Amino acid sequence: MKYFAGLDIGSTAIKVALVDEEGKIVGVHVSSSGSLFHKNAREALHTLLAQQGVAKDDVRYLIATGYGRKLFKEADDSISEITANAIGAHETGKAFGGVRTIINIGGQDSKAIQIDDTGNVSNFAMNDKCAAGTGRFLDVAARNLDIDLEELGDYHFNGKGAPLTINSTCTVFAESEIIGLLANGHGKEEIIAGIHYSIAKRTVRLAKRVGIEDRVYFDGGPALNKGLVAAIQDELGRELVVPEYPQTTTAFGAAILARNEFFAETS
Amino acid sequence: MNSPNTKTAIPYNRSRQAREAETMLDHITDDFDDNPAAMDYFYDLFRRAYCQGESLEREGVRVGTTCIHAPEELIYAMGATPVRLCNGSYHYDQIGADFMPAKSCSLVKATLGMLSSENVIPKVGKLDLIVNPTTCDQKKKASAMMVGMGHKVYNLELPPAKESEQARLYWQRSVREFVQQLRQITGKKLTRKNLMAAMARTSRAQAAFRTLHNFRRKAPSLVLGKDVFLVTNAYFFDDIERWTEAVEKLNAELAQRDQDGFCAAQKKAPRILFTGSPPIFPNLKLPLLIEESGGVVVADETCSANRMLYDMTAVDEWLVNDMVDSLANKYLKPCTCPIFTNSDDRLRRLVELAKSFAVDGVVYQAFSGCQVYEMEQKSVAETLNKAGIAMLYIETDYSPDDMGQLTTRIEAFLESLKTRKRNRT
Numbered sequence: 001m002k003y004f005a006g007l008d009i010g011s012t013a014i015k016v017a018l019v020d021e022e023g024k025i026v027g028v029h030v031s032s033s034g035s036l037f038h039k040n041a042r043e044a045l046h047t048l049l050a051q052q053g054v055a056k057d058d059v060r061y062l063i064a065t066g067y068g069r070k071l072f073k074e075a076d077d078s079i080s081e082i083t084a085n086a087i088g089a090h091e092t093g094k095a096f097g098g099v100r101t102i103i104n105i106g107g108q109d110s111k112a113i114q115i116d117d118t119g120n121v122s123n124f125a126m127n128d129k130c131a132a133g134t135g136r137f138l139d140v141a142a143r144n145l146d147i148d149l150e151e152l153g154d155y156h157f158n159g160k161g162a163p164l165t166i167n168s169t170c171t172v173f174a175e176s177e178i179i180g181l182l183a184n185g186h187g188k189e190e191i192i193a194g195i196h197y198s199i200a201k202r203t204v205r206l207a208k209r210v211g212i213e214d215r216v217y218f219d220g221g222p223a224l225n226k227g228l229v230a231a232i233q234d235e236l237g238r239e240l241v242v243p244e245y246p247q248t249t250t251a252f253g254a255a256i257l258a259r260n261e262f263f264a265e266t267s
Numbered sequence: 268m269n270s271p272n273t274k275t276a277i278p279y280n281r282s283r284q285a286r287e288a289e290t291m292l293d294h295i296t297d298d299f300d301d302n303p304a305a306m307d308y309f310y311d312l313f314r315r316a317y318c319q320g321e322s323l324e325r326e327g328v329r330v331g332t333t334c335i336h337a338p339e340e341l342i343y344a345m346g347a348t349p350v351r352l353c354n355g356s357y358h359y360d361q362i363g364a365d366f367m368p369a370k371s372c373s374l375v376k377a378t379l380g381m382l383s384s385e386n387v388i389p390k391v392g393k394l395d396l397i398v399n400p401t402t403c404d405q406k407k408k409a410s411a412m413m414v415g416m417g418h419k420v421y422n423l424e425l426p427p428a429k430e431s432e433q434a435r436l437y438w439q440r441s442v443r444e445f446v447q448q449l450r451q452i453t454g455k456k457l458t459r460k461n462l463m464a465a466m467a468r469t470s471r472a473q474a475a476f477r478t479l480h481n482f483r484r485k486a487p488s489l490v491l492g493k494d495v496f497l498v499t500n501a502y503f504f505d506d507i508e509r510w511t512e513a514v515e516k517l518n519a520e521l522a523q524r525d526q527d528g529f530c531a532a533q534k535k536a537p538r539i540l541f542t543g544s545p546p547i548f549p550n551l552k553l554p555l556l557i558e559e560s561g562g563v564v565v566a567d568e569t570c571s572a573n574r575m576l577y578d579m580t581a582v583d584e585w586l587v588n589d590m591v592d593s594l595a596n597k598y599l600k601p602c603t604c605p606i607f608t609n610s611d612d613r614l615r616r617l618v619e620l621a622k623s624f625a626v627d628g629v630v631y632q633a634f635s636g637c638q639v640y641e642m643e644q645k646s647v648a649e650t651l652n653k654a655g656i657a658m659l660y661i662e663t664d665y666s667p668d669d670m671g672q673l674t675t676r677i678e679a680f681l682e683s684l685k686t687r688k689r690n691r692t
Contacts, residue, residue: 082679082682083679109672120687121683121686126672
């Protein structure tokens with residue numbers, strides 16, 4: 001049996017996806033990036049292979065993507081996460097009737113990608129160099145509010161009052177704004193909802209820059225946060241397609257590409 | 268004992284700006300195989316001027332210019348040496364931040380930073396005059412700051428539009444005034460003879476550039492864009508005759524490469540047209556990123572390269588005053604600077620370049636705070652898209668901290684261009 005792997009070395013997490021000869025997903029794995037990108041990436045791959053009982057030699061082609069893609073020299077090839085994301089979303093989106101716009105929020109950037117009906121990137125936009133409106137922002141906020149990242153979604157829906165407004169676009173300034181709101185006696189719930197709407201606003205502006213076409217797919221770690229999903233849907237005025245494993249869409253795209261490249265090279 | 272006059276002498280080549288320049292040159296030379304042998308002249312020139320701080324030679328009075336609108340034929344004609352002061356150093360950009368609001372153009376800040384420093388790099392020596400054409404707001408306001416630093420500045424008044432008859436007349440008068448100013452500084456008179464001689468010098472340089480420019484039409488490419496940007500950038504400060512000879516040598520080598528069927532880039536490397544804010548050494552980060560990611564810059568529409576050298580002077584007037592007027596027209600009419608009210612010419616030029624150089628995509632750089640380029644990107648993107656040409660818009664500055672993000676964006680853009688091409692065939 002031949003397998004193909006996609007390895008997405010992101011700023012916060014390393015995602016691995018394994019597909020079979022048909023391009024069907026076999027397994028995925030997510031672990032933290034830490035500071036030793038290369039070592040952790042190798043371990044993540046080994047863990048997934050062990051879990052699935054796949055021998056290393058059966059992985060015939062591996063494509064690396066994400067910020068650390070150049071560091072992983074064992075890969076057969078590397079590709080930018082935008083192209084990999086597009087391929088992964090196009091493939092996953094088929095089950096939902098096809099998607100044309102992708103919103104991705106990662107650890108340190110956010111992207112909006114427009115794809116054509118074959119999954120090719122036709123336009124994309126990325127946030128500028130600061131971490132505003134990215135996963136890192138949620139991380140910092142959760143830490144300030146002394147709650148777990150996973151709890152953010154629940155807090156979002158339990159607020160009594162209207163979501164507060166977080167104006168600062170900079171992660172560092174927003175941090176002091178949050179502390180100020182807490183000092184004024186505002187509830188965590190309203191603050192969290194406010195943070196979600198602030199990220200949603202920025203993200204939707206980005207998506208509008210590339211042009212929104214039906215359907216809109218949302219992926220990346222923050223897509224696990226139901227509160228954020230709701231906020232983006234509100235700002236966008238339409239429903240989002242959120243896959244079951246939003247973190248691994250890009251790794252899956254790289255795996256699909258690895259499979260296609262393998263057959264293109266061997267045929 | 269330390270006397271109060273002892274200065275801590277740091278060798279120039281260990282200074283921040285020298286190391287910045289050195290890093291960039293190392294990338295330009297070492298990251299690529301098969302650099303043309305004739306490029307060694309330029310690599311060496313930049314190493315001497317930027318990394319070792321060697322003083323530049325000059326003839327007569329030194330006239331600094333802050334823009335391509337300052338007619339250099341007039342400066343040469345009166346026995347003076349022009350030097351373009353637009354600076355690309357991040358080091359000077361940070362120093363220049365003291366003079367301008369935080370969100371202003373890196374180029375203007377770096378130029379001010381350089382002019383405010385004791386050791387101006389490249390070492391142009393004492394500037395007898397700085398000609399500052401009144402183009403964008405930031406350059407206009409930079410003028411008073413340069414005066415404040417003790418420089419003698421002449422504001423060459425440029426009209427905000429170029430189509431109308433009144434704009435043409437206004438500009439002609441400005442250029443005539445400029446001749447008077449030069450006469451005061453140099454003590455020389457502009458004559459038909461010295462102007463003809465000056466035009467012959469610049470025309471030869473421009474002809475050499477045009478040959479180089481035309482070699483870039485070839486597919487697969489004979490030369491990389493990072494080298495061509497270095498060549499045109501050297502024109503800012505190098506001796507014009509020596510520069511021309513070096514370019515002619517490069518052209519001869521490219522002709523040989525063409526005969527030998529040599530490729531400087533892969534056959535399928537996406538061909539890029541570069542436009543927007545000008546890449547100026549050592550800030551060649553964007554063109555370099557494009558070529559390190561597997562693309563090749565085959566043409567440009569920027570004021571540090573093509574826009575500066577493409578349009579040649581051919582004046583056949585009999586009287587020196589008429590010659591000055593037609594020279595003025597040459598500096599106004601074909602110029603595609605975004606500061607003009609109407610940018611139809613620029614749009615036409617971009618589409619024409621994209622088509623004639625078989626370009627796959629356009630990369631549009633705008634320095635954060637350079638309003639005219641930022642504002643124009645939308646209409647340029649629309650025009651290009653209508654013509655079936657993809658464009659990537661990148662807002663950046665001189666700081667290296669967005670390299671990771673830029674690499675991702677550029678690679679994704681190049682990948683999408685490749686897929687596009689594959690689907691088309």
